[in-house]
Amino acid sequence: MRIIQTTLYVDDQDRALEFYTEKLGFIVKADVDSDGYRWLTVVSPEDKDGVELILELDTNPVAKAFQRQMYEQEYPAIMFGVENVQEEYERLSKDGVRFVQEPLNIDVATIASFADTVGNIIQIVEQDKKFRVR
Numbered sequence: 001m002r003i004i005q006t007t008l009y010v011d012d013q014d015r016a017l018e019f020y021t022e023k024l025g026f027i028v029k030a031d032v033d034s035d036g037y038r039w040l041t042v043v044s045p046e047d048k049d050g051v052e053l054i055l056e057l058d059t060n061p062v063a064k065a066f067q068r069q070m071y072e073q074e075y076p077a078i079m080f081g082v083e084n085v086q087e088e089y090e091r092l093s094k095d096g097v098r099f100v101q102e103p104l105n106i107d108v109a110t111i112a113s114f115a116d117t118v119g120n121i122i123q124i125v126e127q128d129k130k131f132r133v134r
Contacts, residue, residue: 003051005041008078009058009067010118013040016055019117023095024080026053053078058119067119074100076113076123085110085126 010016017040020026026042029052033039041052058064070077082088085103089112093099100121101113110126 005052005054006078007054007056008120009060009063010055010116010120011058011064011067012118013038013055013057016040016116016118017042020053020055023092023097055118071115071119071121074113074121077120079123079125082124082126085112085124088112088124 017028017031020042021028025045027045027048029041029043029048031038031040038057040055042055043050043052056063058067067077089099089103092114097114099112099114101111101123103110103112108128111123113121113123116122
């Protein structure tokens with residue numbers, strides 16, 4: 001058994017698509033409109049057959065409330081692994097991404113968090129080599 005998809009609720013799919021492809025560099029795996037429902041997924045360019053991130057419109061009131069609470073508390077909705085948090089922090093900051101947590105070493109990893117423009121806090125993680133799981 002393996003994880004093939006995970007959902008991230010967003011308040012605007014067009015803005016999400018722009019942010020995740022143009023700022024973060026993900027690529028579109030699926031973008032299908034069916035009877036008013038848009039199925040939108042992106043993947044890492046480093047693993048095109050890997051886990052798909054579903055950019056799901058937050059039309060569910062419970063999901064929307066959960067997303068808002070997570071955002072207000074600056075709690076990450078999802079984590080993305082990177083090779084070098086400091087370099088990603090500098091690159092994304094120069095590109096106008098708003099960080100809510102600057103790079104911080106927590107012994108097993110270095111982390112930083114930013115807002116994704118569509119209602120989420122995203123954490124980037126550089127795992128310490130001895131704790132790396134992948």
